[in-house]
Amino acid sequence: MNLDIVTAPTLGVPHGFFGHTGGLSAGAVAGLNCGFGAKDDPEMVRANRRLAADALIAGAPLASVHQVHSATCVVATEPWPIEERPHADALVTDRPGLLLGIVTADCAPVLLADTEAGVVGAAHAGWRGAIGGVTDAAIAAMLKLGAKIEQITAAVGPCIGRASYEVDYAFPDPFLAEDPDNARFFLEGPADKPHFDLEAYVAARVAAAGVRQVWAAGLDTYALPDRFYSYRRATHENAPTYGRQISMIGLAPKTR
Structure with a gap:
């Protein structure tokens, strides 16, 4: 079965933004829906x-969390049962x-790796998690496992693009309160309302944490219905539900 997998040239470990x-799956979520x-x-x-x-990685176990748009990161040593997954939005191992x-379904998936230390991480960065510091939490958790900040590389996968992400007039306020320079992530759209560049903000946030190599996919989930699910597109189309695409990362199994 042919799967659409976006990969980053910098991570150096098994990974994919699907x-x-x-x-x-069939119906409104036809295809590779991976969201419960x-x-x-x-x-x-x-x-x-x-x-x-x-x-x-054929046969590899998959650890995931119950995502709640938080800045919480957990350490995974094995998969949790679906009904017992911790409420978090990032995990490392x-x-x-x-x-x-x-x-994700418009939010930004972020994958991180330190190949020398053998530590990887994944984060779900919607705007709440992004400004709340979910990527900072993931990086901090990687460092506790032995990663070094100068060795970490990161990739921001397909997410809603600025052209598709119109927001209300008050939306930029917490970003500008955090740092007035965050104004660069907002641009007035055709309806005179601001548009937010989530991908650029997340990438800048990761870089500000000290990560030297940050790759961004530059793919707008809203504008590419043939490739990606989109919460906002489903809402605009009055769809009964919406699918979620998955992003994964791991360390190759050790060979005997």
Whole structure:
């Protein structure tokens, strides 16, 4: 089954930002829906997750969290049962052969790796988590596992683009209160309302934490319906639900 996998040239470990091509789900979430909150058959979601994981490391276990738009990061040593997943929006590991996964549908997926230390991380960065410091939390957790900031590389995957992300007039306020220079991430749109560049903000936030190599996919989930699910697009189309694409990263299993 052909899967749409976006990869970054800088990470150096098994990883992928998956689109919705391929997969077993049907209806409004047809394709590779990997989100349990999408009103999909849970068995289809599990099967889709297995397809994606096997495309990176055959048979690898997948650890994921119950995402709540927080800045909380947890350390994964093995998968949690679906019903027992911690409420968090980032996870890190130093366990070879374990994949980390986060799901998105316009929010920015961020994958991080220190190949020398053998530590990887994944973060779900919506605007709340991004300004709250979810990527900072992921980087801090990686450092506690032995990563070094000068060795970490990062990749920001497909997310809603600035051209598609119109916000209300008060939306920029907390960003400008954090740093007036954040005005550069907002541009007036055709309806005279601000548009937010989530990808650029997240990339800048990761760089400000000391990560020297930050790659960005430059793919707008809203504007590419043939490739990606989009919460905002589904809302504008009055769709009954919306799918979630998955992004994964892991360390290759050790060979005997």
